[in-house]
Amino acid sequence: MHTPAGKECPYFYGDYYRGRNHEECRLLPEWQPKLCITCPVPGIHLANACKYMTLTAEVRRPFFVFPPEVQISAYCKKSQKAVTEPHIGCGECHMLPKIFTGESLDPHNNASD
Numbered sequence: 001m002h003t004p005a006g007k008e009c010p011y012f013y014g015d016y017y018r019g020r021n022h023e024e025c026r027l028l029p030e031w032q033p034k035l036c037i038t039c040p041v042p043g044i045h046l047a048n049a050c051k052y053m054t055l056t057a058e059v060r061r062p063f064f065v066f067p068p069e070v071q072i073s074a075y076c077k078k079s080q081k082a083v084t085e086p087h088i089g090c091g092e093c094h095m096l097p098k099i100f101t102g103e104s105l106d107p108h109n110n111a112s113d
């Protein structure tokens with residue numbers, strides 16, 4: 001379902017049937033529509049649809065002059081560890097290419113030989 005910010009989000013629910021106008025975020029109990037504008041969840045969901053990753057959200061205000069924004073923490077139920085980069089995942093199921101892990105790409109320069 002599309003959020004008020006126009007992005008697809010699995011946690012957004014809107015009921016507009018027969019004149020109703022009920023909207024809610026099923027991840028954030030203290031939700032306000034303007035939080036969807038900068039929320040990272042739609043982007044995370046687009047980049048990484050891992051079924052083992054669970055998201056936890058809270059609203060924080062980085063500095064008192066800035067508006068509140070959604071902060072996400074992620075946890076992998078399979079590897080049972082925190083996911084530091086939810087857009088990518090923990091790396092347990094989907095191994096990162098060597099170019100991202102810093103391992104040598106040269107097959108003759110293998111440290112395990």
Ligand code: SF4
Nearest residue numbers: 009012025036039041
């Ligand atoms: S605040 Fe984030 S998680 Fe909640 S409905 Fe909006 S985009 Fe989705």
